[in-house]
Amino acid sequence: MKPTDAAVTWIEEKPLGLAERLYLPLFVQGLTTTARHLVSPKVTVSYPEQRPKVGNPLIYRGVHRLNRDTEGRVKCVACFLCATACPAHCIDIVATDSPWPDREKYPESFAIDELRCIFCGMCEEACPVDAIELTSLLDLTGKSREEMIFDKEKLLSVYDMTKDSEPMKSASLGGTL
């Protein structure tokens, strides 16, 4: 589009009024903000000695976990919908026949590259059986890239770690168990 295009409307900047030219009122305005922050409660925390408070852990998007079904088996049915939805292409699943008579398909391996993940939560949205969830665990560290590729065991262990503090969302939301 050129500046001369008919769709472009040119407007003139308003000339400065007396208050603006005096500068003082704006100066006072700015100082008030500074002063307000000086006396208001602190929001920064001394991480990692001090842990930040997560508002609502149920909607926080931190490290993933793979939920277990009522019998303690991985709940995931290896439908690949999370991998399909994932915009970062960081979920890798290998599916196979399940070893249990009451289930047909299950993930032989399930890996998420947490370094590649953008924590958008799309995988959680996509899952038809609420098997993958994002927890409120926010400190995600590791010594190597390989360590940051979370496999099935690790993701299940995140579930074991967090299941008491963060119950499966599906239960309260009427989802599958």
Next chain:
Amino acid sequence: MPTVIVDGKEIEIGADERLNCIEAARRAGAEIPHYCWHPGLSVVASCRMCLVETGTRDAATGKISMMPKLVPACQTPAKDGTVIVTESQLVKESRARVEEALLIDHPIDCPICDKAGECLLQDYHFQHGQAERRADLHPFTSRRRDVGPTVTLFVDRCIMCTRCVRFTREVSGTSELMVTSRGAKEEIDIFPGHPLDNKLSGNVVDLCPVGALGDKDFLYQQRVWFMKREANVCGGCSAGCSIHTEHNQDTVYRLKPRENPHVNKWWICDDGRYGWHHIHDASRIVGAGRRASSSTPLESVEWADVITRLRADLKAASRLAVAVSPMLTVEEAWMLCAVARSIDPQALLAVGHVPQAGEDETFPGGFTIRAEKCPNRLGVEGVIALFDPAVRSWNDLVSHVRAGHADAAWITGAYPAAWIDDDTAAAFADLKCLVVQDLFDSPLTALATWKLPAAGFAERAGTWVNVAHRAQAFEQAVRPPAGVWPEGRLYWNMLGRRGLYDPTAVRRQIADSSASFAALAGEIPSTGVDLRIHQLASTTS
């Protein structure tokens, strides 16, 4: 010309064409949903998904009289004056009812169903179904029944279209599948002890409009929407069936038949369907290697050096004999002959070993599996004839070498299975230079001066000529493993041509310079061209 009126649009159909209303409507751009009808099978009109309103237009008065009831489009012939209404309220409601009925006791385990993404029940439900469900929703896992070595049946996903049953009765002629029980209890089953085990059994999986029949080879390997498909040709036998190679990230996951009325109709055989695993075999030859003398080990050579050093070695050995494998494409074969003749103008050119297995096998539906287990013998013969009217066979070449008329041999293979025995290979033991280009190690590669890799069928591009002289061109579907140059790329570079190997350029060149391949000059349709028709035309004109 008979005129059919589809949703108010008049279309003309051929005078002696026997179309049903589904086909006629498709010509007019209206897709009538259907499950049980398949163009390759008999009509049973049992699923009722294709119900439409029809009527006739009186030729004299132009008055249209409609039938009071809906009729199955699959069973209603389209004649002159037939009126088809595909989108009326009545038709739409009928489709929604059919979908509703099918879903009443359907497991709806789409998340774990291999068909999801290409399932007609899913597609039609989105297009023609209703949003709300009036029956109770009881998700359950489908029962699974083993019906044969390659196929598994998810009993509760079946919508009883009986396509699979009709296929085994009409096309494979083996009648393994049947319907048991009646009404809502109907199920597909086999007779105890008579599994679905024929050479065409994989086709029932393609035919099944839903996820009831699963291919064990593909089961749970990949979701269908991740795969890309390339129009390819099966290299399993000289029938040259049209296929789609479905792959993701350079891994092939399955082959599917591609409809081609001139070759395979809608089917492929199981040998072809499952005959791709060798291209991902870890024991494939990768990388070029050269042996300084028969007692020293192979040392690997950079591809850039292969181009010059291979030529120099063959030149030094002088009298050359070349086996042009019937697994190569026409373009590759032509370039190989050109390379050989540029090294030794007298080089003997012979068709490589032609694998044979049993007899041609024709099924009641007309599908034939050929005994000649290579895709391009006719093409290679045609190419060699352009260089040397006396087309030699593999046996001629072996006796030629045995008689000591050659100092060097260049044997191309690319065979998926073992093909040469120690005795035959021994004939090549005393050559000054032996070049072997193959997929797998063999007694011949043990003797080779140059051991070069070959490409698998999905890794090459070009044209194959099948047993009926039909030439089909195809593109490369997947990249070969690291260290493998497909034959075409090597020959292209050895001919000193610039840039990337371009099979189309070579094909045009062959077509322009010979009458027998003149048909390859233009754009080749996806169903291929018959080389003979154009030859006849060019000899009579």
